[in-house]
Every structure is written in C-alpha cells, then in structure tokens.
Amino acid sequence: MKAALDYFFNAYSAKFSLEHAWRELRHDQKWSSTYLPKDVGKKKRKQVLEVDTEDEVGGPEGRPVGVKAAKASTKRKKSGKEEELSELQAIMEVKQKLSKLKLFDRLLAKKDPLNETETSLKLKFMSEML
Structure with missing residues (x-):
C-alpha cells in the first residue's frame, strides 16, 4: 500500500486523498473485475485475419459508408442527368x-x-x- 501511495505521489505530484473510499469499495463487485488477468475475460474486439493484399487486383478497400453519410447522400439534390433520368422513368x-x-x-x-x-x-x- 505504501508503494502504491508513493507511486501515485510521484506520478501526479499530489497526495492520494481518497484512501478511505478505496478501503470501503475495494472488495465491491463492480471493482473486483478490473483486477482480473487480461486473458481471463472476454475480448471486446475480434481478431482480424490477415489477408495477402498482393494477390488482389484493386487497391486497398476504404472504410464503408456510415449511416449518417448514407442518409445525407440520399437527401442531397440529384445531379442534372440523374434528375432527368428519374423523370423519364416516371x-x-x-x-x-x-x-x-x-x-x-x-x-x-x-x-x-x-x-x-x-x-x-x-x-x-x-x-x-x-
């Protein structure tokens, strides 16, 4: 505990003033999961498989269009040719x-x-x- 307090003082150049709260909450269920080893819990992100990009004909793929960008693109006014085409189809x-x-x-x-x-x-x- 003394080493932890010294480390906090060196890192933040201030004395740790919430020791009473730490003693009360250290065995609480909410905080007990944060001290588990890293490989025990579930991982939030899935591991990405590496793909050889040398065999692909095109360049690297860009990010997919987001929901907001897709909605905005449908709301934008169509270009002249697209508008004429839609009128002709109608x-x-x-x-x-x-x-x-x-x-x-x-x-x-x-x-x-x-x-x-x-x-x-x-x-x-x-x-x-x-």
Whole structure:
C-alpha cells in the first residue's frame, strides 16, 4: 500500500486523498473485475485475419459508408442527368399504365365473346388493379 501511495505521489505530484473510499469499495463487485488477468475475460474486439493484399487486383478497400453519410447522400439534390433520368422513368411508368388501361377498356367494351388469351389478360389486369 505504501508503494502504491508513493507511486501515485510521484506520478501526479499530489497526495492520494481518497484512501478511505478505496478501503470501503475495494472488495465491491463492480471493482473486483478490473483486477482480473487480461486473458481471463472476454475480448471486446475480434481478431482480424490477415489477408495477402498482393494477390488482389484493386487497391486497398476504404472504410464503408456510415449511416449518417448514407442518409445525407440520399437527401442531397440529384445531379442534372440523374434528375432527368428519374423523370423519364416516371413518364415511362405512367405511359405503360395508360396503355394497360386502354387495353383493359377495349377488352371490357368488346361485345364479342373473349378468347382464352384475352380472358387471361383481362383477369391479369383486374388483379393488378386490386
């Protein structure tokens, strides 16, 4: 104990003033685990296996994108070409829906009996709408 007090005084150039608290808490369960040998407890980090980087074609991999950075990148405004592409895709989807609706209307308006393909197409359109 005297050696520990001398070491503290040399390291911090002040007398250890909490000896009474140390004596009270030294056998407490919370503090007893800190004095176990290092290889007895669980390790917090897993050991990383070393991989030969000489065989790889590309350069070293960078860090993965974090959660906050990924969210921020989705919130940023898209560049001009990406915005035009998304607009074109939306227009194409609307055109496809309209063409399906027109075909469905034609099938419903048809007075002659429907053949098998027309009937299956009509049922398919009905299931898509619901």
